[in-house]
Amino acid sequence: MNIKELIKNLIYDDDYSPMTLKELEIYLKADKYTKSAIKDIIDELVKENKIRISNKKRLMPLTEDEINLIGKISIASGGYGFFISNNKDFDDVYISRDKLKDAHNNDKVRIKIIREKQISKNAEGEVVDIIERANEELIGTYQANKKFGFVICDDKSHPDDIYIDKKNSLGAKNGDKVVVEIISYPKSGNPEGKIIEIIGGKNDKNIDVLSIVRQKKIPTEFSKQTKKEILYIDNQVNPKEFEGRTDLSNLFTVTIDGRDSKDFDDAISIEKNGDNYDLYVHIADVSHYVKRHTALDDDAYERGNSTYLYNIVIPMLPEKLSNGICSLNPGQIRLTVTAKMTIDKKGKVIDNVFYESYIESDKRLVYDDVNNFLEGDDDVYDDDLLKEKLGLFNELYKILRKSREKRGSIDFNFEESQIDVSESGEVLNIEALERGPGNKMIEEFMLIANETVASLFAYMDFPFIYRIHEKPSEEKLDGFKRALNAMGYNIKGNDLHPKDFQNILKEVEGKKEEKIVNMLMLRTMKKAKYANYSEMHFGLSTKFYTHFTSPIRRYPDLIVHRILKYFIENRLNKLNQTSLESNLEEAADHLSITERRSEDAERAVEDLMKCKYMTRFIGEVFEGRISSITDFGMFIELENTVEGLFMYKFSDHRYDFIEDSLKAFDVDTKKHYTIGQEVSIRVVNVDLVKREIDFYLEDEDEIIS
Known part of the structure; x- marks a missing residue:
C-alpha cells in the first residue's frame, strides 16, 4: 500500500480522531524529507475531493452526502444541465440554466439540493462550487475577423462563442471546422481559446461526419509501430500454423452476412446427431495475429471496437487483418476458434467442445437470399447440400428461439433505419428495415455460443469478462407503466421478471401501437455493459453471458478468445489467474466506455443523416x-x-x-x-x-x- 492510500485509509478509519497536518506528520513519524511529500499528498486528496479540511484545519473524511453531491455536469442542448454524481447509485439531479453558476459541460462541481426528488421527476439542484474545469476540446466553425475570430461550437450545450486571438488561430480560414481548447474563463465576456487542430474546410467531403468522430474522440489513425507490425503478417495462412489445431476444413461451412459486408468473423456448420443437433460456430482466431503487449494490440484496445458510420467505417483492426487474413472468406483456409455444441430437441446444450481449429468456408451467403429461401422461395439456390443444411439450421433456430422465449427472454420487434448514403455523404434514401428469419437465425446461434462460453468459465469460477444487463430502475419502470396505462395496457408489480415484459410485447403484437411500445420498452432498459463478474443478463433472461463471436470488431471478444485458448491448451493456472484478476476490471470499464463512445457517434451520425434527408421535404x-x-x-x-x-x-x-x-x-x-x-x-x-x-x-x- 502506498503512502497516499495509507493516509486516506487512516482518515476514513472508524476509530480516526481528526488531526491537523502537523499531528498527522507526528503520527506518521515523518522526517524532514517526507513532510513535504505528505503535504503534497494532502493537497492532492483535497483537490480530488477524497478528504476535506475543516475550519479548525483538521483533516476530515467526507460524509456520504458530501460525496454524493460531488460530480460532473452534463449540459443539454436547451442550456439546462444534469448533475451526475461520482456515486454511481445516486440519481441524476436537474440543474436549471440559472442555477449552473457558469458551469460548462463535464466540469467537476459541487452542488446542493434545492428540491427533493418527486414521482417521475428528478431532484433539482444548484451549483455551489466549480471544482475543476473540464478544459475539454470542443469542435466548431471558425469565423474570422481581421485581428481575431470566434469559434461557434457544434455542441450547443456550450452556449458561448469562443474568442480566438489571431496568434492562436493556427491559420484557420473562415468557415473551417476546427478543434479548440479553452485557455481562460474571464469573469465577464466570452471564454478564450486556441485552435489546436483544423479538421477541414466547410466544403470538404464528409466534414460533418468527421467532425462528430473528432468530437467523440474516436481514434482514426493507427500508430506508426502498428503499421510496421502489419508488414510482418502474411496474406495467407502458413501450413505450419495448422500444427496443434483440429482440421474442420471438410465440414460444410457457410458465412451469412449483409450484401455489402467485407469482414466475416463467424461461420457455421451443422450435422444431425441422432435426435440432437451438432452446431459448430467458427470464429476468426484474431488472437493468433494480435498478440498482447504489441502496438497492434494497444491500438485495438484503445479503440475498443469498430465504429460504423454508413459510408465511413473506423475499424478496430487494420484492413489487412479485418478484411484479409482474419476474414473467413469462401474457398480460403482460415484459423479459427470453434465452439461445437450438441443441442437437444428442447434447445438445451447437452455437450460442448472447444477447438483451436482451421476451416474453409464453402459459401458466402447474404441475408436477403437466405431470408427469401427460409420464407419459401426454393429457387433461390440450386445446391441440394446447401438447401439441406439451411433446412437443418432453420429447424435448430426455431428450437432455440422457442427455448429462449420460454425462459422469458425479451425479443424486441422494432424497425431499424435503412439509410443509404453515397461515398460523398449524400443521403439517398431512408426507410424502415425489419430483420428477416436469416438475420434472426444467425443472431440465435451467436447467442447460444456466447452463453455456452460464459457458462463454462462461470462454473469454473475463473477470472473472465462478462456481458451483463441490470434490471430497469424504479424511476424508468414507473414512467413505462404510466405510458402503457395511457395506451390502455397494464403491467403489475414492482419486482418484474423479463417474462412480464415479454408478455406485454406479445399483447401488442400486430397492433398499431406495437412499434411505440417496443421503443418505449427499449428506452426503459438499462444499457448492457462489460464486467469482470457474472450477473444476470436481464434482457436475455440468462444467468451467464459474454461476447465471443466478433473479435474482428470487438475487443472484449478478443480477451475472451485468449482466456478460452488458455483453457483449450490446458494452461489455466494461478499465474495467469492473478494477472487476469488485476486487469479485467479496468478492461471491462474501459471497453464499456469505448462502446458507448461509438454508439454516441453512430446515433449522432444517424440523426445527422435523417436531418440531411428531410431538408428536401x-x-x-x-x-x-x-x-x-x-x-x-x-x-x-x-x-x-x-x-x-x-x-x-x-x-x-x-x-x-x-x-x-x-x-x-x-x-x-x-x-x-x-x-x-x-x-x-x-x-x-x-x-x-x-x-x-x-x-x-x-x-x-x-x-x-
Whole structure:
C-alpha cells in the first residue's frame, strides 16, 4: 500500500480522531524529507475531493452526502444541465440554466439540493462550487475577423462563442471546422481559446461526419509501430500454423452476412446427431495475429471496437487483418476458434467442445437470399447440400428461439433505419428495415455460443469478462407503466421478471401501437455493459453471458478468445489467474466506455443523416405516430423512422400537459393527444447543427364538435 492510500485509509478509519497536518506528520513519524511529500499528498486528496479540511484545519473524511453531491455536469442542448454524481447509485439531479453558476459541460462541481426528488421527476439542484474545469476540446466553425475570430461550437450545450486571438488561430480560414481548447474563463465576456487542430474546410467531403468522430474522440489513425507490425503478417495462412489445431476444413461451412459486408468473423456448420443437433460456430482466431503487449494490440484496445458510420467505417483492426487474413472468406483456409455444441430437441446444450481449429468456408451467403429461401422461395439456390443444411439450421433456430422465449427472454420487434448514403455523404434514401428469419437465425446461434462460453468459465469460477444487463430502475419502470396505462395496457408489480415484459410485447403484437411500445420498452432498459463478474443478463433472461463471436470488431471478444485458448491448451493456472484478476476490471470499464463512445457517434451520425434527408421535404405533409409526450411538446415518428418534435410554444393553440396520463390537451379544440396516436404533420424546419427536426401538427385545425 502506498503512502497516499495509507493516509486516506487512516482518515476514513472508524476509530480516526481528526488531526491537523502537523499531528498527522507526528503520527506518521515523518522526517524532514517526507513532510513535504505528505503535504503534497494532502493537497492532492483535497483537490480530488477524497478528504476535506475543516475550519479548525483538521483533516476530515467526507460524509456520504458530501460525496454524493460531488460530480460532473452534463449540459443539454436547451442550456439546462444534469448533475451526475461520482456515486454511481445516486440519481441524476436537474440543474436549471440559472442555477449552473457558469458551469460548462463535464466540469467537476459541487452542488446542493434545492428540491427533493418527486414521482417521475428528478431532484433539482444548484451549483455551489466549480471544482475543476473540464478544459475539454470542443469542435466548431471558425469565423474570422481581421485581428481575431470566434469559434461557434457544434455542441450547443456550450452556449458561448469562443474568442480566438489571431496568434492562436493556427491559420484557420473562415468557415473551417476546427478543434479548440479553452485557455481562460474571464469573469465577464466570452471564454478564450486556441485552435489546436483544423479538421477541414466547410466544403470538404464528409466534414460533418468527421467532425462528430473528432468530437467523440474516436481514434482514426493507427500508430506508426502498428503499421510496421502489419508488414510482418502474411496474406495467407502458413501450413505450419495448422500444427496443434483440429482440421474442420471438410465440414460444410457457410458465412451469412449483409450484401455489402467485407469482414466475416463467424461461420457455421451443422450435422444431425441422432435426435440432437451438432452446431459448430467458427470464429476468426484474431488472437493468433494480435498478440498482447504489441502496438497492434494497444491500438485495438484503445479503440475498443469498430465504429460504423454508413459510408465511413473506423475499424478496430487494420484492413489487412479485418478484411484479409482474419476474414473467413469462401474457398480460403482460415484459423479459427470453434465452439461445437450438441443441442437437444428442447434447445438445451447437452455437450460442448472447444477447438483451436482451421476451416474453409464453402459459401458466402447474404441475408436477403437466405431470408427469401427460409420464407419459401426454393429457387433461390440450386445446391441440394446447401438447401439441406439451411433446412437443418432453420429447424435448430426455431428450437432455440422457442427455448429462449420460454425462459422469458425479451425479443424486441422494432424497425431499424435503412439509410443509404453515397461515398460523398449524400443521403439517398431512408426507410424502415425489419430483420428477416436469416438475420434472426444467425443472431440465435451467436447467442447460444456466447452463453455456452460464459457458462463454462462461470462454473469454473475463473477470472473472465462478462456481458451483463441490470434490471430497469424504479424511476424508468414507473414512467413505462404510466405510458402503457395511457395506451390502455397494464403491467403489475414492482419486482418484474423479463417474462412480464415479454408478455406485454406479445399483447401488442400486430397492433398499431406495437412499434411505440417496443421503443418505449427499449428506452426503459438499462444499457448492457462489460464486467469482470457474472450477473444476470436481464434482457436475455440468462444467468451467464459474454461476447465471443466478433473479435474482428470487438475487443472484449478478443480477451475472451485468449482466456478460452488458455483453457483449450490446458494452461489455466494461478499465474495467469492473478494477472487476469488485476486487469479485467479496468478492461471491462474501459471497453464499456469505448462502446458507448461509438454508439454516441453512430446515433449522432444517424440523426445527422435523417436531418440531411428531410431538408428536401420542408413544407411537405407526412403521417406519423406520437412516440412521446412532454410538457414542452410531442415527438412524432414517421413511417421511415425519422422522428421530429412539435413544440407547443410555436403553435397558436394553447396546450396542457396531463402528466398522470401522459396526454396533451389542446385547450382551443378540446382535443386529446396520446402516445401511439396517428397524426398528420408538416415539416417546418431542419437544424443540421443541432440535428433536430421541427414539425407542425396539421391535426390542430380539426375542431372537435
